Amino acid sequence: MENTCSLTRDTDALITERRNSIITTGKTNTSISCTEDSLAGSVSQRACVFCGARVVLNPVTDAVHLVHGPIGCAAYTNDIRGSLSSGSEMYRKSFSTDMKEKDVIFGGEKKLAACIAELVETYHPPAIFVYSTCVAGMIGDDIVAVCNQASLAYGIDVIPVESSGFISGNKIVGYRAAGEALLRLITPKEGEVIEKTRKLNFLGEYNLGGEKWVVERYLREIGIGINVAFTGDSTVEALKKAPGSCLNLVQCTGSMHWLANVMQQEYGIPSIDVNFFGAENTAESLRKIAAFYDDPDISARTEALIEREMTAVRKVNEKYRQKLEGKRAAIYVGGAFKAFAIIRQLTELGIEIVLTGTQTGKKNEYERMGSLLNEGTVIIDDANPAEIEKFLIEQKVDVMAGGVKERFLAYKLGVGFIDHNHDRKDGLIGFEGAIRFTKEVYATTCSPVWKYVRNEYGETDR
Amino acid sequence: MLDCTPEGPVETHTTGKINPAKTCQPLGAMYAALGIHGCLPHSHGSQGCCAYHRMALTRHFRDPAMASSSSFTEGASVFGGAANLKTSIKNVFAIYNPDIIAVHTTCLSETIGDDVPTIIRQSEIPEGKYVIHANTPSYHGSHVTGFSNMCKGIVSYLAESDGTPKKERVNIFPGFVNPADMREVRRIVTEMGVPSVMYPDTTDVMDSPLLNRYEMYPRGGAAIADIIDSGNSKMTLALGAWSSAEAAAILQDKCGVPGVPLKLPIGVKATDALIMAVKDGFGVDVPESLDIERGQVIDTMIDTHFHYQGKTVAIFGDPDIVIAMTEFLITLGMIPKYVLTGTNGKQFETTINGMLAEAGIEGSKVRAEGDLFDLHEWIKEESVDLLMGNTHGKYIARAEDIPLVRIGFPIMDRAVHPLMPVTGYRGCLRLIEMISNTLLERRDRDCADEDYELVL
Numbered sequence: 050m051e052n053t054c055s056l057t058r059d060t061d062a063l064i065t066e067r068r069n070s071i072i073t074t075g076k077t078n079t080s081i082s083c084t085e086d087s088l089a090g091s092v093s094q095r096a097c098v099f100c101g102a103r104v105v106l107n108p109v110t111d112a113v114h115l116v117h118g119p120i121g122c123a124a125y126t127n128d129i130r131g132s133l134s135s136g137s138e139m140y141r142k143s144f145s146t147d148m149k150e151k152d153v154i155f156g157g158e159k160k161l162a163a164c165i166a167e168l169v170e171t172y173h174p175p176a177i178f179v180y181s182t183c184v185a186g187m188i189g190d191d192i193v194a195v196c197n198q199a200s201l202a203y204g205i206d207v208i209p210v211e212s213s214g215f216i217s218g219n220k221i222v223g224y225r226a227a228g229e230a231l232l233r234l235i236t237p238k239e240g241e242v243i244e245k246t247r248k249l250n251f252l253g254e255y256n257l258g259g260e261k262w263v264v265e266r267y268l269r270e271i272g273i274g275i276n277v278a279f280t281g282d283s284t285v286e287a288l289k290k291a292p293g294s295c296l297n298l299v300q301c302t303g304s305m306h307w308l309a310n311v312m313q314q315e316y317g318i319p320s321i322d323v324n325f326f327g328a329e330n331t332a333e334s335l336r337k338i339a340a341f342y343d344d345p346d347i348s349a350r351t352e353a354l355i356e357r358e359m360t361a362v363r364k365v366n367e368k369y370r371q372k373l374e375g376k377r378a379a380i381y382v383g384g385a386f387k388a389f390a391i392i393r394q395l396t397e398l399g400i401e402i403v404l405t406g407t408q409t410g411k412k413n414e415y416e417r418m419g420s421l422l423n424e425g426t427v428i429i430d431d432a433n434p435a436e437i438e439k440f441l442i443e444q445k446v447d448v449m450a451g452g453v454k455e456r457f458l459a460y461k462l463g464v465g466f467i468d469h470n471h472d473r474k475d476g477l478i479g480f481e482g483a484i485r486f487t488k489e490v491y492a493t494t495c496s497p498v499w500k501y502v503r504n505e506y507g508e509t510d511r
Numbered sequence: 512m513l514d515c516t517p518e519g520p521v522e523t524h525t526t527g528k529i530n531p532a533k534t535c536q537p538l539g540a541m542y543a544a545l546g547i548h549g550c551l552p553h554s555h556g557s558q559g560c561c562a563y564h565r566m567a568l569t570r571h572f573r574d575p576a577m578a579s580s581s582s583f584t585e586g587a588s589v590f591g592g593a594a595n596l597k598t599s600i601k602n603v604f605a606i607y608n609p610d611i612i613a614v615h616t617t618c619l620s621e622t623i624g625d626d627v628p629t630i631i632r633q634s635e636i637p638e639g640k641y642v643i644h645a646n647t648p649s650y651h652g653s654h655v656t657g658f659s660n661m662c663k664g665i666v667s668y669l670a671e672s673d674g675t676p677k678k679e680r681v682n683i684f685p686g687f688v689n690p691a692d693m694r695e696v697r698r699i700v701t702e703m704g705v706p707s708v709m710y711p712d713t714t715d716v717m718d719s720p721l722l723n724r725y726e727m728y729p730r731g732g733a734a735i736a737d738i739i740d741s742g743n744s745k746m747t748l749a750l751g752a753w754s755s756a757e758a759a760a761i762l763q764d765k766c767g768v769p770g771v772p773l774k775l776p777i778g779v780k781a782t783d784a785l786i787m788a789v790k791d792g793f794g795v796d797v798p799e800s801l802d803i804e805r806g807q808v809i810d811t812m813i814d815t816h817f818h819y820q821g822k823t824v825a826i827f828g829d830p831d832i833v834i835a836m837t838e839f840l841i842t843l844g845m846i847p848k849y850v851l852t853g854t855n856g857k858q859f860e861t862t863i864n865g866m867l868a869e870a871g872i873e874g875s876k877v878r879a880e881g882d883l884f885d886l887h888e889w890i891k892e893e894s895v896d897l898l899m900g901n902t903h904g905k906y907i908a909r910a911e912d913i914p915l916v917r918i919g920f921p922i923m924d925r926a927v928h929p930l931m932p933v934t935g936y937r938g939c940l941r942l943i944e945m946i947s948n949t950l951l952e953r954r955d956r957d958c959a960d961e962d963y964e965l966v967l
Contacts, residue, residue, distance in 0.1 A: 087558055087582040089595040090602030092551075097559020119618050119649040120528060120853075121535025125563035127903075141906070142884075147528040148650045153622060164527040171517050171524070183557060184618040184650065187588060215557040215588045215619055434577060435606060438725065453566055457575045461725045472570070502721055 067091075070431060072415075075424030081415045083430035092433045095408045097214035099182055101223020104129055105304050106178050106210065106230060108255050108280040109288065111137035113174040115144040117161050117192060118182025122214075123147075131474045132256045135282050139174060148184055157190050165199045165207060175285035176206040178230060186213025206285065208233050220383070221409050224304040231279060232311055235291045243293040248276035249338070250294045252309055252320070253301030253386075256281025258476035264325055267335060267479060271350040273342065279305060292316040296341055298323045298334075303384040303409055326390030328362040328483040329397065358480035365484045366398060369491045374399035376447040376494055379440070381406050381432055381455055382469055385414035391450050391469060392421050394486055403444040406432045434458055448494040463502045465493035516887045516910075529884035530903065532827050533853025535649035536657030538564045539687060539754075540615035541578050543661035546711020548732030549610030551603055552578040555596055555627065556617025557588075560649075571921040572690075572717040572929045577727060579603050579612075583619055592625045593633075600634040600642060609728065610735060611641040615661060621648035641735065643668035653854040654920075655753045655829050658687045662758035665710060665738060672742035672766035680744045681789060682768065683709040684758055686751030686775050686831050687920065688934065690718040690731075695932035696750065696776060699786065702800055705793050708737045708744060718929045742766030746792045748785065751775045751831030753854060775831045776934045777942070778839025779808060785935075804936040811943055812843065818947040818967075820844035822896040827851040827886055827904065828919035830859045830879070836899065836918065837863055839942065841870045845897075848874070849889045851881040883907065897950065914949045918942075 069082035087093040099118075103126045107114055116123035123145030134140065146164050148157050165177060177199070181192050192209045199207040212226045237243055249268075254261050261281040268275060276294045277287040292312070297320035299309045309320040321341060323334035332355045339351040378400045380391050385407050392402050402422055406429035410418070415428060422428075427440050437455060440446075441462050449459040452470030459466040467489050469477065477486050537554055541564045544552035554561035561580035568576035579602075581587070581595040596614070603612055614627060627644045636642050645664035647657040662684060681700060685693040694714045700707045715731025741747075742762065747770040749759035759770030771792065776785040783805075790797055823846045826833055830852045837847045850863045859879040867875050876889055887907045890898075898908050901919045908915035922928050932938045951967050 087580070088602060089582045090553075090579050090599030090606070091582065092577055092579045092607070093558050093562070093582065095558055096562040097557055100559055100562070115527075119535055120531050120533060120653070121538070121560070121563065121618075121649045123528070124531045124534035125567060127530070143528075143530050145528045145531060146526070147531070150648070150651050153618075153648075153650050160526060163525075167524055167526050171522070182618075183559075183588075184622055187619060187622045214559040215583050215585060217584060434575065435727070438727070453569055454562070454575075457569060457573060458725075461575060461719075461721060463721075 067436070071427065071429045071436065072419075074419050074422050074426045074428065080412060081428060081430055083410055083412060083415060087431055092435065093431060095431060096220055098216045098220065098223035098226065099180060099212040099214045100126065100129075101220030101304075102180060102210050102212035102227040102230070103223070104255070105224055105227035106280060107140055108132040108134075109176070109178070109283050109285065110134040110140045111175055111284045112140060113142075113144055113168050113172060113177040114140060114180070115146065115164060115168065115177055116180045116182060117146045117148070117157065117185045117190065118180075119148045119184060120145055122180075122182045130255070130470075130472075131258055132281055133259050133262075134256075135262075136284065139172070144168065153184055153188055156188060157185060158192075158195050161190065161192065161195050162199065165195070169199075169203045169205070174205065176208060176234060178208050178210055180210045181213050183214040186211075186215070206234055219409055221303055225307055227304070228308040228311075231288065231308060234285065235288055237289075237292060243290060245293050245295070246274075246276060247295055248274040248293075249296040249298055250276050250291050250318070251278040251281075252297050252299045253303075253305035254278045254281045255301075258474050260325075260476040260478035260482070263476055263479040263481060267331075267354060268338070270354055271335065271339060272344075272347050273338065279308065292318070294318055296321070296338075298338065300324060300386065301384060302386050324386060324390050325478045326387065326482065327394040327397070327486075328359060328366075328480050329393060330390055331479050331483070332359060362480050362483050365487055369487050370399045372491055372495055376400045377403045377445055379404035379437075379444065379446045379449040379451075379464070381429070381437060381449070381451040383408050383452065385410040385418065387469060388418060389421070392418070394483065395450075395490070398487060398490065400448070400490070402426055403446060404429070404440045406430060438462065448490060463499060465490075465496065465499070467493055516884065516891055523885055523888060528853075528882045530882055530887075530906075531853055532851060532882050532886070532903070533653035533655070533829075534567065535654060536647035536652055536660065537615050537617055537649060538567055539654035539656065539658030540613070540645050540647045540661035541565075541576070542568060542654075542687065542713065542717075543658045543665070543711045544578075544613030544615070545576060545716050546713040546732055547611055547613065547665065547738065548730075548734050549728045550613050550732065551607050551609035551611075553599060553603060553612050553614045554578055554580045554617060555592060555599075555614050555625065556581060556619040557583040560617045560619075567921060568717070570923040573926065574717050574719055574929075576717070577607075579607070581620070588619060588623060591623055592620050593630045596625070596627070596630045597634045600631075600636065604637050604640060607727065609640075611643065613661060613664070614642065614644040615647045615657065616645075617647070618649045621646065641668065653829075655687055655831070655854050658754050659757050662711065662755060663761050666758050666762045666765065669735065669738045670742040670762055670766055671739050672768075675743065677745040677768070678740075678743050679793065680706040680708060681792065682741045682744045682747040682762070683707050684747060684749045684755035685709055685711070686754040687829060688775065688832070689929045689932070690714040690716070691930050691932040692775075692934040692938070695935040695937055696785070699776075699782075699801065699935050700789055702798055703786070703789050703793075703795050704798070705789055705795060708741045709733060710738050710741070742768060744768050746771060748773055748788060750785070752834075752858065753830045753856065774838065775835040777832065777835035777938060779805070779812075779842055779936075779939055780838055781835045782935050782939065801936070808936045808939040808943075811940060815943055815947045816844060818950055819897075821846065822950065823848040824897045824899055825849035825851075825886060825890055825895045825913075826898075827853075827881075827883070827900040830854050830856060832919050834859070834862055838866055839939070841866060841872070843943070843946070846872055846875070848876070848893075848895050849886060850875065850877045851886050852879055853882060855880040887911075897946065914953045916945045916949050
């Protein structure tokens, strides 16, 4: 590949307003600018508030998820990521009020109420989540009132999710809307008593490719039960028992810290941060959980499991480390917790991280990220493709981890790619996920196809 | 598993949509805009929409789909998006340096009533650069409507006539199809010796080759100069009533280029019609090479007719594709039992019902502006041998154990389709191959051991 950016102007792909959103470890003294609105006119990789709410709530498997808006909002988020269910498939259906011009002019509340009535009658769901979109918010449809009325009329939870896309350019606001909806669902009704148990809740785990099931298996082996995951493979009934848990694990911090804090205040449930991505992280997380239970049997079983699984992981990693040592990687993901995990895993494989960034990272997260990386690593908040392109070339990246919008850009630049986002179907969690990750990194970084990309008609290797 | 219809008697719902068979206007507008060389589509609204459309296009084409956004937040939504659009235009030219920006609206900017043409006029546009627009409110029509609206925008802003006698050249409005389909249509017209201008043209943009250098604006796409000059062409082939007819009508009004409305050239009859339109319009002969291609299709149809003749099909998707495909299925002797599109337009039902009546096929169900819940209920009532449509059909296919032939947009779970045409005679061969082989695979899979045969 020629080492020049496709943008040939002297702006070198960076615009002045964006300069504070990009830092280089060891070289930039100021801290990164983040959590701000995207620049008008940029090709942002970010989505919207509605998307944030939808990805968090959609894995509630037996609920009806009704999108109150024009057809697109429901169509694009139908089965938005591969979260799996052990029972109901209701969540895979895409329900939309399909707002039309006349609804925009005269208001969509009546249509929404009619849709809810029809869905209750047809499916008898235990709960309906009603998502507000840009248009519903803009014309001022009172979805809260419609939902309250429907809840009373049908005796089920009809829960408004205030997720109008334009509220913010940041998905985190949508996570909060989802958190509020979940809180409303799990708050015991008057006179209702939730039994306390020794089980834990697993917050910020969405069962992508069956990932919740993997952790559940580990925990079962060491003698700990999961009450419910928020929200991977969850049901309405199981979620309602959440206040009875003795501990909250928080994995995806961006989406679930707020809810964990409220649950601590309201129900006295303590929480610990865990991260099951990568073998070392998984081992650490299991030990933290075992320590919380403070039971010698649990600790002994935990150590035995870690020993057994780490042996398998080490064997694989050693084999692939030889092939991957010295390669250079880029990471661009939605949230920081995922970035931390990938940084650690790639580093363990002898790969150097030369570029990293997120759509929704916070200042303290970026500071921690900087401390994990070598000097000279570029860190970008809310990157656009031009910036990603520029730094993939400048930093001579061999492999990138990211989501669907980055995948084909990386390929076009001759860079291997591993999806760590919505388009991934095989779990990357736990020890077995770590092994799968290593194999995938090897397969894409060292694929024979790159020989044909990087050389012109069989000329010498680069 | 994945049975997406309720138990009990077949009912249809009356409000809203369940499992939509369409998506919204801006996606089509973005795709059309990508068919101009050096164009950056711009989504005037909040950035979520832009991200979804880029994601949807990327998943189908497996190529980067670049587009910028006005990045509306609450302020813009309350005070209007003029400042955001002006800033966007300035920034986009400064950072991404396109030759042209194609703005499309979203629900949000439509609802607050932004006057996009006026804002564009008030914006700073560098010398020699262009900014065009289309209104694409998502609460009206579908992605096909959005594609058509952007095509209209391209014609309105760019096409010009210099009043001289018309050039011996044909404009091609290819419709909302894959790059390979566009390439195939152009090849046929070129084979007939007639120069052409095609737009939008997403060949080498959404199926761009991996060469030794990445280009943000790949080498493909219709050149702006050619689009401008299209007002001087002798005629326009408008392929697909939903996606191309209105743009052709505007070009006829504006520059006096007569538009010939045609179906998408999917299937023998529709491809014949395309070739005859060029033959009649330019007085050229059909070259022997096309005769041979057509003969190969007919030969193949005879070789394979017993694979599929008499089989029932359910077909859904965008109206232009479904109409042409239904015609081809009838030609093959198959029975289109359920025909459905998510896009509105009563003409759809009239056209399909006319074809079915002409072929003497009775008892079929046809619906415009339906959804996949409707289709699934129909199939549960009485099943079919084959399902044809986009990836969203796979849930019905699995629940009802029917083979699925993927055609249309979006296809997110199979590869290579953007590079393989379904248009023209070559497209006929590919469709026959897909339909025949899918049915034969199913027969091999399902048959008893004693019926398992080497030759079929």
